[in-house]
Amino acid sequence: MIEVYVDGASAGDPGRSGAGVFIKGHGKAEEFxxxxxxxxxxxxxxxAVIKGMEICIQKEYRVVSFRTDSQLVDRAIEKQFVKNNQYSPLLEKILELSKQFDLFFIKWIPSKENNVADQLARNAIHNQS
Structure with a gap:
């Protein structure tokens, strides 16, 4: 099983944003x-979830366990429902991508357990001009 840690970050709301994806499995770790x-x-x-899913699909990872520190995203995916219609297209994209896996699930974790993905997301913000 592949473990995928994802995080999104913004410098402002809205502001410059980035996604961090940290993948562990098959004896190696990959950072994006x-x-x-x-x-x-x-x-x-x-x-961040979408980018992580796209990377896994490209690498032909078929059994994936995603971790996020966003309760909003975790709940939306689990319930397949968003309260704010602004996020509907993003949830639909995630649900569509999930069909390409043999097994896909997502789990909420505390922020302190998502440090690598958080730092990768922050690096992506700072690497934009």
Whole structure:
């Protein structure tokens, strides 16, 4: 099983944003720092999941366990529902991508357990001009 830690961050709300993706599995670790442009922190959290899923699909990882420190995103995916319609297209994209895995699930973790993905997301913000 592949473990995927994701985090989104924004410098402002909205502001320059980034996604951090940290993948552990098959005896190796991979780190991705992805600039996202201008968006809110919540949007960045959703985009971090999407980017992580796209990376896993590209690498043909079929059984994945995602970890996020965003309760908003975790609950939305688990319930397949968002209160704020602004996030509906992002949730739909996640649900569509999840069909490409043999097994996909997401789990909320405390921020202190998501330090690597958090730092990767912050690096992505600082690497934008």
């Amino acid at each position: 720092s992805i600039p996202l442009g201008l968006m809110t922190n919540h949007e960045a959290e959703y985009h």
